[in-house]
Amino acid sequence: MVIIVLMVVGCLGVRAQAPHIYEHTYPVVASENPQIRALMDSVAIDSIEAYIEHLCSYHNRRYDSRYIWEVQDWLVSRYQAFGVDTVMLHDFPVPDSTIETADNIIAVQWGAKTPQEFVVCGAHYDSWNDDGEDPDTIRSPGADDNASGVAGILETARLLSHYTFDRSIIYANWCAEEIGLVGSAAYARDMAEQGMDIVGYFNLDMTGYLQEGSDIHVHLMYTTQDSTIADYVYGFSHTYFPDMPIHQDWLAWGDSDYSSFNRNGYPAVHPFEDVRASSPYIHSRQDVLGLSVNSLEQSKRFTELNLGLVATLAGLQNHDVIENECITIALYPNPAKESVTILADDELQHVTVINLIGQSLAHNVVRENNKYVLDINQFPSGIYLLKISTKRGTATQRLVVL
Incomplete structure (x- = not known):
């Protein structure tokens, strides 16, 4: 959570927001989906605690410290271990700093039906201490701000990476x-300039502090323009957590990464712990488990909410009912340099090449054949997604172009 000095209460609600780049409708959640409920019930409080403990074990996670690279490597290794399809770094410039660039971590789980549409959930992994200047000596554990949020994203990825969704998840x-929200602002700006279709962004930042005597509740931050996606959050929360209060509120003293998205034309919301009774220990050596993160049960609830919102909006496919027979597809060679052969056990109909931001680069019609040779000479080196349609259904395959 970045601190903004002399902010007037409520002013975030009237900040200018860019018009939405794309318009989407959101599910009306009037009853529970048993599969979604089962996934939410699988969120493990022990996993969340372990993630927070590990992130706090680094001397600090300041963006310009020598420790940040170790943190980055560990996070990348987690997403890879979960089996997320594509894990990459988004490099961005850091102005007025001792370092030139820093990295966001982007883990993509490709959708099966509309992979060019993305549901994004995120949390910042850097920490801060107001009491020191030397990035390599200052202690900044950052348990609530924001190991708690990162833990929620990791746990969401751990569970959802085993399932198939219509849309892509990041x-x-x-x-x-x-x-100053530098990393998320750079990413949202870059994606908006390239026309990426982000259906919704869900932010986790500070989920673990609960004032003594209080019950778990959610303060939801969003702008007026994003009231439609907020209505989706309210409806989902009221259905799955009918006894948990949730309402709109605003910070008097800070901002977070959801603002980077709504300022670049993407619908975004930020569930937060109590804005008037948030952790008093952030940005200090005392932002630790037990003191600053004093309610792992609340962090678990925020994670369950995030997971359910993402899974529902991304379109969890029914794993109990197989609508189409399994399609077997082989790509060879892969990685490839000039061409790749696609071989299916069904008659091919269409092959679409999609880049990592969801843009359709080529759409090829295949007629009455289960084999197709795709020319890839025009594509620069990198990772692409092939959306392959047959008579029985659609499948996606990852292609590496050398």
């Missing part, structure tokens, strides 16, 4: 949030 960790 699990993101932002860097340099504490000096």
Whole structure:
């Protein structure tokens, strides 16, 4: 959570927001989906605690410290271990700093039906301490701000990575949030300029502090223009957590990464712990488990909410009912340099090449054949997604172009 000095209460609600780049409708959640409920019930409080403990074990996670690279490597290794399809770094410039660039971590789980549409959830992984200047000596554990949020994103990825969704999901960790949302702002701006279709962004930042005597509740931050996606959050929360209060509120003293998205034309919301009774220990050595994160049960609830919102909006496919027979597809060679052969056990109909931001680069019609040779000479080196349609259904395959 980045601190903004002399902010007037409520002013975030009237900040200018860019018009939405794309318009989407959101589900009306009037009853529970048993599969979604089962996934939410699988959120493990022990996993959340372990993630927070590990992130706090680094001397600090300041964006310009030598430790941040170790944190980055560990986060990348987690998404890879979960089996998320594509894990990459988004490099961005850091102005007025001792370092030139820093990295966001972007883990993509490709959708099966509309992979060019993305549901994004994210949390910043850098920490801060107001009491020191030397990035390599200052202690900044950052338990609530924001190991708690990162833990929620990791747990969401751990569970959802085993399932198939209509839309693509991005699990993101932002860097340099504490000096002005720098990482998320760079990513949202870059994606908007390239026309990426982000259906919704869900932010986790500070989920673990609960004032003594209080019950778990959610303060939801969003702008007026994003009231439609907020209505989706309210409806979902009231259905799955009918006894948990949730309402709109605003911070008097700070901002977070959801603002980077709504300022670039993407619908975004930020569930937060109590805005008037949030952790008093952030940005200090005392932002630790037990003191600053004193309610792992609340962090678990925020994670369940995030997971359910993402899974529902991304379109969890029914794993109990197989609508189409399994399609077997082979790509060879892969990686490839000039062409790749696609071989299916069904008659091919269409092959679409999609880049990592969801843009359709080529659409090829295949007629009455289960084999197709795709020319890839025009594509620069990198990772692409092939959306392959047959008579029985659609499948996606990852292609590496050398």
